[in-house]
Amino acid sequence: AMQVLPNKTQTFSPDDLVDSIIALLLLSVIVTVALVVAKNIWEAIDPNFQSITPSHKKWYVVANISKSFFLGCLALSTKYWYGAYKAHILDDFQVIELKRCMAVYITTDL
Numbered sequence: 001a002m003q004v005l006p007n008k009t010q011t012f013s014p015d016d017l018v019d020s021i022i023a024l025l026l027l028s029v030i031v032t033v034a035l036v037v038a039k040n041i042w043e044a045i046d047p048n049f050q051s052i053t054p055s056h057k058k059w060y061v062v063a064n065i066s067k068s069f070f071l072g073c074l075a076l077s078t079k080y081w082y083g084a085y086k087a088h089i090l091d092d093f094q095v096i097e098l099k100r101c102m103a104v105y106i107t108t109d110l
Contacts, residue, residue: 019096024103031107035062067109074101 039062042049052058074080083098 016096016099020099020103023100024107027103027107031066035059035066038062038066063109067105070105074105077101 039058042062043058049058049061052061079097080101083101086092087098
């Protein structure tokens with residue numbers, strides 16, 4: 001007979017919530033700085049990128065490339081797969097590794 005795992009309906013503890021907020025804010029600052037640096041370097045070395053008009057569309061290009069990069073890193077990350085295993089197979093959605101991976105991914109949209 002198949003064993004049914006208990007359903008864990010815990011909510012965030014205050015410490016988990018603070019940890020997640022700090023991770024999100026810190027990652028947002030790091031990603032913002034990285035995007036500005038990447039845009040400036042890309043603009044300095046690539047004539048095709050320089051010719052994108054209107055110039056605000058350059059930010060969309062940089063954001064989409066960075067989002068793809070972060071998604072690729074998450075797909076290759078053992079932390080993500082371990083967190084996904086714990087969440088979906090063990091029904092334990094209180095996995096801090098998975099929450100941090102999602103914070104990294106979300107910051108590219110902020």
